[in-house]
Amino acid sequence: EVQLVQSGAEVKKPGESLKISCKGSGYTFTRYWIAWVRQTPGKGLEWMGIIYPGDSDTRYSPSFQGQVTISADNSINTAYLHWSSLQASDTAMYYCARPIEVATISAFDIWGQGTAVTVSS
Amino acid sequence: SSELTQDPAVSVALGQTVRITCQGESLRYYYASWYQQKPGQAPVLVFYGKNNRPSGIPDRFSASSSGTTSSLTITGAQAEDEADYYCKSRDSGRNNHLVFGTGTQVTVL
Numbered sequence: 721e722v723q724l725v726q727s728g729a730e731v732k733k734p735g736e737s738l739k740i741s742c743k744g745s746g747y748t749f750t751r752y753w754i755a756w757v758r759q760t761p762g763k764g765l766e767w768m769g770i771i772y773p774g775d776s777d778t779r780y781s782p783s784f785q786g787q788v789t790i791s792a793d794n795s796i797n798t799a800y801l802h803w804s805s806l807q808a809s810d811t812a813m814y815y816c817a818r819p820i821e822v823a824t825i826s827a828f829d830i831w832g833q834g835t836a837v838t839v840s841s
Numbered sequence: 842s843s844e845l846t847q848d849p850a851v852s853v854a855l856g857q858t859v860r861i862t863c864q865g866e867s868l869r870y871y872y873a874s875w876y877q878q879k880p881g882q883a884p885v886l887v888f889y890g891k892n893n894r895p896s897g898i899p900d901r902f903s904a905s906s907s908g909t910t911s912s913l914t915i916t917g918a919q920a921e922d923e924a925d926y927y928c929k930s931r932d933s934g935r936n937n938h939l940v941f942g943t944g945t946q947v948t949v950l
Contacts, residue, residue: 755939757884764944765876765884765927770937779937815883820895825937827874827889827929834883 722746724754724816726832732806732839739802740835742816749797750774751822756790756801759834760812768814770825771799806839813837843867843932845942852948853918861913863928863942873911873928873942875904884927888913915947923949 727741742754756768769780773792780790789802799816814835817828845865853859863873874889886895888904901916911930915922926945932938 757941764925765878765929765941767929767939767941770939777937779935781938817884820886820889825931825939826872827886827893828876828884829886829895831883831885 722818722830724818724830724832726814726816726835729836730838732837733841734807734839736806736839737802737804738806738837739800740814740837742799742801742832744797744799744818747818749792750794752818753823753825754792754799755817755819755825755828756788756799757815757817758784758812759815765815768801772823773799774823806837808839808841810837811839843930843934843940845873845928845930845940847926847928847942847945849943850946850948852950853915854950855920856917858914858916859918859947861915861926861928861945861947863911863913863930864909865930865940865942866909867930867933867940868906868909868911870933871931872906873904873930875902875913876927876929877922877924878927879924887926918947918949920949923947 750773755770758766768784769790771778792799816832818830820829876884878884928942
């Protein structure tokens with residue numbers, strides 16, 4: 721079964737760092753892009769960025785460029801989303817997602833279960 | 842960057858047809874993909890490309906595109922179709938960038 725399993729919920733203080741993960745299984749990890757998507761409470765979906773594990777090609781939404789870092793470790797089929805200094809406004813649900821077709825980004829049919837991040841003093 | 846605009850909310854009577862629209866310049870060049878999201882759940886892909894419905898998605902879901910507008914149609918809406926729906930497209934101004942629509946809440950009466 722193809723699936724993405726994300727790390728568990730996090731509660732952090734402003735200024736702290738955080739790295740959440742997304743582990744792929746059931747497919748060749750390096751052949752599919754992985755996207756990260758944010759959903760703030762009661763709001764819509766926002767595309768944050770995307771990584772192609774095969775060559776580490778990474779793109780960021782202008783809204784998130786410089787705010788987060790996306791990476792991947794192919795040895796353990798895992799993608800990451802990292803913050804060096806969290807802010808209260810980072811409180812949200814974060815999803816990773818994989819496209820339905822190899823090496824394309826047109827449509828995402830596999831989604832992680834989401835990781836809830838709460839940033840509060 | 843591109844923006845995709847959707848109506849915030851629509852309602853449909855049980856068994857009737859509802860169309861959800863998505864407008865944006867990038868849709869002139871790229872097909873939209875459509876996602877259904879129910880409360881507390883991850884999004885689910887319900888339609889993509891010119892005419893593609895993922896396995897397991899009922900055939901009452903269909904989509905079309907014209908100019909800068911893409912539409913998702915639910916023909917014979919069921920109670921379980923009540924959800925938020927989002928379109929998504931590639932950003933026409935940036936290579937391998939994506940953009941989501943603002944989302945439409947669909948209520949089945």
